Amino acid sequence: MKGLRKVLTPFAPDQSGAVSVLYALGGMVVIVDAGGCAGNICGFDEPRWQEQEVGAIFSAGLRDMDAILGRDDLLVRKLVSASGRIRCSFIALVGTPVPAVIGTDLPALARMVEKKTGLPSFAVSCNGLRTYDYGLEETYATLLKRFAEKVPEMELKERELSRPGGANAVCETRGESELPPHSRRAVGVIGLTPLDFFDAAEVRRLTSALRAEGFEEILLYGYEGGLEAIRRSASVSLNLVLSPAGVKAAQYMEKTYGIPYEIRWPVSLGRETLERLARISLEKAEKGQNLRILAVHQQTVADSWRAEIEREIPGAEVTTASWFMMNASEKRPGDRALREEEDFSSLVSSGDFGAILADPLLRELVPGYQGVWIDEGHFAVSGQRVRAGYRKALS
């Protein structure tokens, strides 16, 4: 039945995605809700709030009469009052189901607040009905459009000259970058969020991988470096996009500043997993069969796993599937966008997969599955920290 969930719990919503990008930027983030959405984010989806640092995340504290009477002026007063007492570099209004139902014009509210406070203010039009990737997409695009600072003309020309194909060539390779090492000094990373990459060790592996590729400076937008990293985003030589949700922002940066981008997750699946898959592949080969693997995560991570598996294990066939947005240009025939619980169970039952890489919660949807299940936790899916961190803890 459409929308009915008997095993899975709801995925991280768009407002959680938006806040995960804004969290560490030093702004005042106001979730325009009655309280429950802010509770979900701070108490659940934002590990940094719970385990490291308290950010300036507030709830608008809407009440029924605010919604009925449309008291936007009261909200503006609250925002102005708080901005006088909270040191912040910007104000972000994040939508939720309540403003979506009553049709609040959040961008207009943000303009009013900006006029009254003098602080850069903007809105992210979330509605709680979509998944976290939509929140990520809009927030990255908004931030880069709003805060990226122009690079001197000379520097742009140098960048143009330093890479093959010129500014119009979009670089979407999955392996080694086509850029020569000497121009690969600074890289901007779009899409790093705890909702996808829950463990800090995962982030360390990402930065190590990028350093190994020759990057001297790594700007992790929305993860560290605050708003200053966003401001400097126009000066990088490459944007690395870690999820489909980052493509829109990367395309904007390419169009506006001529910065090419690559869509990939550069961290390896790990030797242990690859060896395990190789053993299964060998067993299959002895029976004259190819190993079919299903990889379930957000599209970029799943695609990167596929690239690595196919490179390391000849003959392995990998199908990717995701509960979240999938770029049509990245999809291969057979890749699946998932919506309902039945979508996953029918994919597994019809796919003859010898191995599945996915969040362990999904296993409960296919109790009769006989193949090898490799736990690859995805916090945005299961919301379970222990499970999400399972593989990372092992490695």
Place this chain on the structure above:
Amino acid sequence: MRTEMESVSLKSCPPGAAPTGSAMERVPVWYSARELSDLGVERIPDLFQLSKHLIFSSPATLAFNSPGAEGFGVKRAGLAIPDSVMLIVSPGCCGRNTSEISEMPQYRQRFFYLEMDETDLVTGRHLKAVPEAVKELAESLPQKPSLVMICATCVDALLGTDWDRVARKAEELSGVRVRPCYMYALTREGRKPPMVHVRESLYSLLEKRKRERGSVNLLGFFAPLMEDCELYRYLREAGVSRIREISRCRSYEEFETMAEANFNLCLNPECRAAADMLSERLSQPYVELVRFTDPERIHRQYQAFGKALGGEIRDLEEYEASKSEIQEVMEAFPGRCVSIGESMNGDPFEMAQALALSGFQVLEVFGSLTAENFHWIERLTKISPDTRIYCNQEPTMLYFGLEEGRPIPDFTIGKDACFYHPAVPSIPWNEDIQPFGYAGVRELYRRIRSALSQKEPSAPGRMPTGACDWTAAIKHRRTQS
């Protein structure tokens, strides 16, 4: 105790308005008990009026502001009936954090979801799907549930959904009992807040039965009172042979016998509406008892209760035992300083007054001040006028802990106070099992004794940062450790 800078900022502030002078100095705003008392109940400052400012997502706010988030919020409370399940009908975001509760063994396979999409929001078509979803759910479970509780959220509050009607339709189609409960954060300060409504919803399942003499229900909590609570004995001595609590019912049938009670004891004001409803529907009168921390008040309340029952409650032994427990603790730890939060089982202002009366210095209270509990501030002022009163939900609480020269308590009570003072011994006092009466007081003082005997901090340090100054935060952390 207040710093000069803070005094200036408060004095410059007109009564009834939150002080702003210290704003950009990054200092949390507070009032002393005396200042609040001087202002009076008619002029409670904006700081404590939640509709006047943004809400800070402090740990206390999570339980307070998000009705399903923590403790016995709507979601757990809605499953108080044995063998019941819950269908959360909402946008995905509302049910997101439920996976944390689902991990608890007693809630596995009890939460289910019907997710709305944008079209549902516009057309309301999800309501037509609810009966079908309930039917499919009931049929798919290995054991037929005793009740399907439909949990509705803010979206349907705004759409004006008639959930009673939807529940009836679902009941007809599925053949199982269906009731709605409302996780409407929008109505938190309304006439019937979510936690009031969920109690009413649960007890509305009781059907009229012949009342049984010597039978009483304890209403108010979703977990039982502590086993050694003297109230059980007093009731038995007064001729009560059956004492029922929803949390001790092992089956739906046992829950149904709560309709046989001769009267109800309402132990939590949030259950008053349910007690009223039972009084009207089942002709069960009720008596309200308040949870106190001061043995004198407990004693007076039991005496009045005894008279209402037509007899006398002999509580001298417990009364004396509580007083001597307090005396022993006070002799061992004279004049210790405490910080009291609201994320705990009790009223922080009542507890502050009682602890101050015992001889503790009450440094600060984090609480939601309303007209209903303001009288405790007046009482507190008489014995501890300098006690600082903070509002947990006020935005400047982000800066709590960054002020130079801020006094540090010897121990804290409440999960939120523990958060603000991570380096001192803490008593969370927020367990499911409910403390009540003399037994509650004795247990509290036992925990105080244990906490004050501790040498090590109770929790690792955690400082606010976000928009704050890192240097100050690190400096503060070093000072505390």
